[in-house]
Amino acid sequence: MKSEKISYKKYLQLDKLLNSQALKSLEHGNEVHDEMLFIIIHQTYELWFKQILHELDSVIDMFKGNYVQEENTGIVVARLGRIIEIQKLLIDQVGILETMTPMDFLEFRDLLTPASGFQSIQFREIENKLGMEVEKRVRFGNQRYDEHLESEDQKVALESEKNLSLFMLIENWLERTPFLQFEEFNFWKSYQKAVEQMINDDVERIKTNNDIDDTAQESSLKNYDSIKKTYEALFDENKYVKLLTAGHRRLSQKATLGALFIKLYRDEPILQLPHRLLTQLVDMDQLLTSWRYRHLLLVFRMIGVKIGTGGSAGHGYLKKTAEKHSIFRDISNLSTYIIPRSSLPSLPEKLKKELGFYYTYGK
Numbered sequence: 495m496k497s498e499k500i501s502y503k504k505y506l507q508l509d510k511l512l513n514s515q516a517l518k519s520l521e522h523g524n525e526v527h528d529e530m531l532f533i534i535i536h537q538t539y540e541l542w543f544k545q546i547l548h549e550l551d552s553v554i555d556m557f558k559g560n561y562v563q564e565e566n567t568g569i570v571v572a573r574l575g576r577i578i579e580i581q582k583l584l585i586d587q588v589g590i591l592e593t594m595t596p597m598d599f600l601e602f603r604d605l606l607t608p609a610s611g612f613q614s615i616q617f618r619e620i621e622n623k624l625g626m627e628v629e630k631r632v633r634f635g636n637q638r639y640d641e642h643l644e645s646e647d648q649k650v651a652l653e654s655e656k657n658l659s660l661f662m663l664i665e666n667w668l669e670r671t672p673f674l675q676f677e678e679f680n681f682w683k684s685y686q687k688a689v690e691q692m693i694n695d696d697v698e699r700i701k702t703n704n705d706i707d708d709t710a711q712e713s714s715l716k717n718y719d720s721i722k723k724t725y726e727a728l729f730d731e732n733k734y735v736k737l738l739t740a741g742h743r744r745l746s747q748k749a750t751l752g753a754l755f756i757k758l759y760r761d762e763p764i765l766q767l768p769h770r771l772l773t774q775l776v777d778m779d780q781l782l783t784s785w786r787y788r789h790l791l792l793v794f795r796m797i798g799v800k801i802g803t804g805g806s807a808g809h810g811y812l813k814k815t816a817e818k819h820s821i822f823r824d825i826s827n828l829s830t831y832i833i834p835r836s837s838l839p840s841l842p843e844k845l846k847k848e849l850g851f852y853y854t855y856g857k
């Protein structure tokens with residue numbers, strides 16, 4: 495059978511795409527010029543959300559199973575890099591909508607009630623697939639977020655909550671980090687020793703510093719007491735479990751250990767891609783938070799502290815989500831445990847060889 499000749503218009507289904515802007519103001523007999531922009535902005539967001547999900551689903555698939563194929567780490571990093579670039583664009587895009595004035599928005603805003611970006615199922619899928627914790631979600635009207643969705647979207651939202659999220663898969667992957675125990679070398683013990691040495695040196699330096707007065711000295715030493723406690727909780731399983739149960743940590747102690755090894759020894763060739771991946775998780779999390787703050791500013795500028803069309807407290811609700819809806823916070827927080835390069839225990843030669851590329855090693 496001869497297939498129909500393809501054209502730009504047919505391939506992109508422009509007939510459908512460019513005829514999908516139905517202005518409510520026009521339907522009510524009083525077309526508002528800026529409503530076209532409002533619709534197009536939201537539609538482009540949804541298209542980019544679709545692309546993000548396309549990348550995210552493929553990354554999640556690669557992390558399923560008992561090990562991640564070596565060659566896939568590079569693909570994962572490339573795809574997460576693409577998501578990051580899209581996220582930057584999504585933040586920039588807000589500025590285009592801000593060319594609409596609050597007064598122009600008011601011309602058609604009431605026609606949209608009770609529709610709201612709050613009902614974007616793709617946005618919820620992105621949050622859930624990344625690993626948003628359901629019980630930590632900020633609620634409004636004492637209802638779960640999915641109760642504000644249409645029934646077919648509710649099913650999709652619940653499905654995305656049930657499946658393994660990127661957070662969980664990354665946690666499993668980190669728990670499998672190899673080489674933490676390699677012959678005589680025990681990463682945990684050597685790192686703990688280095689930390690103790692570093693803290694003792696710092697405390698000694700404070701005590702022997704004649705340039706600061708007693709009050710400053712006392713306050714610096716107190717500060718070091720709390721730094722010591724932070725490290726202790728990392729090394730002590732019981733203390734760490736307490737942090738987990740109190741909700742101060744989410745990433746398991748074992749995964750944290752693996753992530754720290756990767757972060758501290760990231761210069762070793764085979765750890766470079768895993769380190770990049772950890773950095774990308776922090777980037778994605780921060781960009782999502784940045785988008786939330788950018789959207790919050792947009793909302794304040796457009797409607798002040800009026801309630802949202804979706805029925806929330808608007809500005810107040812969104813501020814809370816920006817503060818609380820972080821997913822990879824524990825990966826960012828690893829910086830608390832970073833020690834200077836100069837204090838880093840050196841790796842045994844044999845282990846260095848395992849972590850390097852054979853054909854250049856020792857040349």
Ligand code: HEM
Nearest residue numbers: 535539610611612614617793796802803804805806808815
């Ligand atoms: C004039 C522009 C906008 C205003 C005044 C506005 C207002 C609001 C308000 C008040 C909420 C809270 C829920 C509610 O009560 O409705 C909300 C949520 C939301 N909006 Fe917007 N919005 C605007 C543009 C956008 C755009 C362009 C997007 C892009 C998709 C978007 C996506 C969202 C999302 C995803 C939520 C849920 C956030 C969460 O629950 O964490 N909004 N918006």
